[in-house]
Amino acid sequence: MASTVALTLVTLLLVALVAAGGIGVTWWAIFGDKSRGRRRCPRCWHDLSGTPGLTCGECGHAARDEGALHAARRRWSIAAVTVAFMVGVAGWARLEVLDAKWHTHLPDGALALVVRTLDPGSVPDWTWAELDARASMDTLGADAAIDALGALVQPGEGIPPWEPRARLVESLASTEPDELDDDPSADPPTLAARAAARTAFLARRDALVASVPVHVTVRVPAAWPADEDPAALAWGWLPGRDAQWRVRIEGDREWIASEGGRPRRTPDRTTVLRMPRPGPDGRVQARVEAQWRRGAEDGAWSPSTWIEVDAPVRSLAEGLPVPIDDAALDAAAREAFALPVTAWQDDLRPVTFTFDPRPDFPLPDGIDRVLVGVLVELVERGTVRRTVAFWWQPGADRRGSEVLVEDLDALRRLRELASADTQGPVEGWSLRIRGDRRTALLATGIDRPPQETHGFWSGSLEAPAVVRRERSPAPRRPAWRIPAAAGD
Numbered sequence: 001m002a003s004t005v006a007l008t009l010v011t012l013l014l015v016a017l018v019a020a021g022g023i024g025v026t027w028w029a030i031f032g033d034k035s036r037g038r039r040r041c042p043r044c045w046h047d048l049s050g051t052p053g054l055t056c057g058e059c060g061h062a063a064r065d066e067g068a069l070h071a072a073r074r075r076w077s078i079a080a081v082t083v084a085f086m087v088g089v090a091g092w093a094r095l096e097v098l099d100a101k102w103h104t105h106l107p108d109g110a111l112a113l114v115v116r117t118l119d120p121g122s123v124p125d126w127t128w129a130e131l132d133a134r135a136s137m138d139t140l141g142a143d144a145a146i147d148a149l150g151a152l153v154q155p156g157e158g159i160p161p162w163e164p165r166a167r168l169v170e171s172l173a174s175t176e177p178d179e180l181d182d183d184p185s186a187d188p189p190t191l192a193a194r195a196a197a198r199t200a201f202l203a204r205r206d207a208l209v210a211s212v213p214v215h216v217t218v219r220v221p222a223a224w225p226a227d228e229d230p231a232a233l234a235w236g237w238l239p240g241r242d243a244q245w246r247v248r249i250e251g252d253r254e255w256i257a258s259e260g261g262r263p264r265r266t267p268d269r270t271t272v273l274r275m276p277r278p279g280p281d282g283r284v285q286a287r288v289e290a291q292w293r294r295g296a297e298d299g300a301w302s303p304s305t306w307i308e309v310d311a312p313v314r315s316l317a318e319g320l321p322v323p324i325d326d327a328a329l330d331a332a333a334r335e336a337f338a339l340p341v342t343a344w345q346d347d348l349r350p351v352t353f354t355f356d357p358r359p360d361f362p363l364p365d366g367i368d369r370v371l372v373g374v375l376v377e378l379v380e381r382g383t384v385r386r387t388v389a390f391w392w393q394p395g396a397d398r399r400g401s402e403v404l405v406e407d408l409d410a411l412r413r414l415r416e417l418a419s420a421d422t423q424g425p426v427e428g429w430s431l432r433i434r435g436d437r438r439t440a441l442l443a444t445g446i447d448r449p450p451q452e453t454h455g456f457w458s459g460s461l462e463a464p465a466v467v468r469r470e471r472s473p474a475p476r477r478p479a480w481r482i483p484a485a486a487g488d
Contacts, residue, residue, distance in 0.1 A: 015089055022086040026079045033073040042068050103130050108144035116151040120165045128164045135171035142177045142201045149173075149208050158215025159263075161237035166263035173209045173239045177201070206240075214238040214245040214260075214292040218307050219267060220275060220284055223314035223449035228438060230275045230284055230313050233446055235267035238292050245292040246301070246482060249273055255291075255482040256402075269391075269400030270479040272442060278313045285310050320450040321371050321440060323458035328362045330459050333374070335359040337433055340423045340466040341378065342474075343415035349474035351378065351411040351467075357392045357399055367455040370394060373440025374457070375404075377432040378411075378465060385410040389436070391443040398445050403480055414467065423468035432462040 039048040041056035042063055048056060054063040063069050103111075103126050111134075114127045131148055134140035140148075149172045152165045159166050180198040182191060216236040224230040234247045236258065243260025258271050275284050286309045291301040339354045353376050361370040371393055378386040385407040392399035417426050440456035 018089050019086060022082050022089075025082045026086075029075040029079040029082065031072065031074075033075075035070040035072065037070070039069040040071075040073070042071055045073055103127070106130070108134070108141040109147075112144040112147040112151070115148045120152070120163065123164070125164065128168050132168045132171045135168065135175040138176055138178050140172075140175060140177060142180055142197065145172055145175055145177060146201065146204050146208070149205065153208055153212050155211035156213065158213050159237065159239070160215055160217070161235065161263035162265050163263075166237060166239075169209075169212070169239050170263055173205070174241055175205075209240045210294065212239055213302070213305065214290055216245070216247060216288070216290045216305075216307055217267075218247075218273065218288050218309050219446045220309060220311040220313060221444075221446045221449055222312075223316050225318055225320045225441070225450065226315045227318040228441065229277055231438075231442055232273045232275045232284075232309070233267045233269065234271040234273055234288065234290075235264075236271065236290070237261070237263050238294075240294050242296075243292065243294045245290060247271065247273065247288055247290045248484075249275065250287040250289055250306075253484045255484065256479055257482050258479045259476065260294075261478075267446075268478055269398065269442065270402055272400070272402060275309070278315065282312055282315070283310060284313050314449075316449060317452065320452065321437065321444075321454035321456045322367070322452070323435075323437065324364050324367060324370070324455040325435070325457060325459040326364065329370070329457045330461065332359040332361045333372075333433060333435075333457055333459065334461055336372075337374075337376065337431070337461075340468040341431065343411075343418045343467055343469045344474035345471055346474040347408070347412065349477065350408065350415045351386060352474055352477075353378075353386075353388050353390075355390055357394065359394070361394045361457060364455065366453065368453045369451075369455070371440040371443040371450070371454055371456045373436050373438070373443055375434045375436045375439060377405075377434070378414075379430045379432055379462075380410055380414070381428045383410075385414070389439045389442075391439050393443045393445075398443055400442060401478070403477065414465075415469065418467040418469040420469050420471070423466055425464040426467050429465040429467070430462055431465045432460070434460045 039051070040046065041048055041059060041061055043061040044056065044059040046056055046058035048069060054066070054069070055061070111127055111131050115123055115131065131140065135145060149169065152169050152172070153159070159169060180194055180201060182194060186194070214236050216234055219233045219235060221230055221232070234256065236245050236247065238245045238260040240260060244257060245260065246255040246257035248255045256271050256273065258268070273288065275286055278284050288307040288309060289304045290307060291304055293299045293301050336356050336359045339356060342352050342354065344350060344352065361372060363370060371391070373389070373391040376388050376390060377384045384405060387403075387405035389402045389404055391401070414426060414429060435456060435458040437456055437458070441450060444450045444454070
């Protein structure tokens with residue numbers, strides 16, 4: 001804050017100096033060169049003190065009278081340039097120093113024209129940001145929104161979620177311009193015209209969005225332990241409200257599904273595919289099937305598209321990362337999962353787990369990084385009712401989760417046993433936490449394979465399940481499993 005204030009003060013001081021200098025130059029250009037009794041040619045300003053008559057002996061100009069020889073010399077071009085410069089500096093100070101940007105004053109059509117005429121890779125960042133801001137606030141005009149959306153999407157071609165245009169497409173996919181809102185004070189013909197324009201806009205917008213399929217990129221690790229199936233990340237994005245997509249390895253009986261969500265510059269670590277092990281040539285080869293849908297939760301999925309995976313994966317030593325367990329790590333794991341189980345008013349997601357990735361997992365001797373990968377199980381009298389895999393790297397933004405098992409009938413029963421608005425243990429239910437090497441591997445990151453100095457917590461904990469009941473629906477989950485239906 002102090003640096004911002006100092007920069008603002010320095011800028012204002014420079015603007016004041018420029019203004020003072022500009023005013024001085026302008027005054028001099030207009031009033032600073034008077035004759036002071038001297039006779040001068042009004043055209044070339046040659047001194048005519050020793051020249052009789054009204055004709056200049058230098059340029060031949062004849063003055064109209066004696067008064068013209070005593071006129072002040074005015075430099076209008078210098079005055080005009082100086083005034084224009086001061087106006088420009090004042091405008092810059094108004095826009096920059098007062099926390100405004102010049103492009104915020106551009107009309108919608110000009111912004112849409114930039115997107116329409118330039119290649120997406122050449123569009124300036126300020127254009128994306130300004131259009132995104134206007135679309136998010138519904139202040140972007142309907143025509144400009146359609147023009148920009150039409151320029152950004154290519155029917156039948158997915159949009160990579162890391163491209164700048166992806167965020168703008170997501171905003172445009174849900175924008176509803178304020179200019180099309182109903183005006184209670186308008187007369188019936190105006191209301192009818194606005195309603196028709198709104199209907200037409202929504203139809204054009206939704207048709208453009210619907211023409212965009214899911215874009216899925218499968219990222220395979222560069223190296224992986226020899227005794228494990230490589231875990232690849234499926235990085236996908238689909239614009240539009242209520243958009244969902246799902247992927248699976250060819251031949252699998254389960255899909256991994258995710259919502260369209262916001263486009264990301266880095267892949268979400270929840271859509272994980274277990275790839276086949278590398279062949280004799282050291283390459284992983286597989287076909288990944290992808291489908292998508294928009295709208296209804298139980299709507300039909302699109303026809304399949306296929307992603308061919310053929311990538312080298314270097315074989316690492318077996319058993320990486322190294323299993324480690326001691327009292328300090330057990331205490332850290334217990335702290336990470338000290339939060340209660342939450343029961344929600346949601347029949348499809350009646351119970352969720354929460355964990356805290358902040359506890360510090362101490363480093364044993366010879367280990368420079370602890371990877372945490374756990375299977376958290378909700379157990380009812382010895383029977384597992386829910387299992388979630390959690391993985392994260394303490395001190396780093398590398399975390400993810402995946403629901404593996406959910407017995408909805410049993411979880412709804414647990415919800416009814418929980419006390420409303422309070423938290424406490426529920427008889428017959430326990431929470432079991434087990435360190436799992438396969439899950440811990442996911443915390444390494446696709447681009448950072450495990451090493452011999454990497455370890456994972458391999459302990460286990462079990463305690464009575466403490467449940468808290470909420471009166472709201474469950475939050476959205478990043479990914480979930482869908483069993484293959486008949487005919488899939």
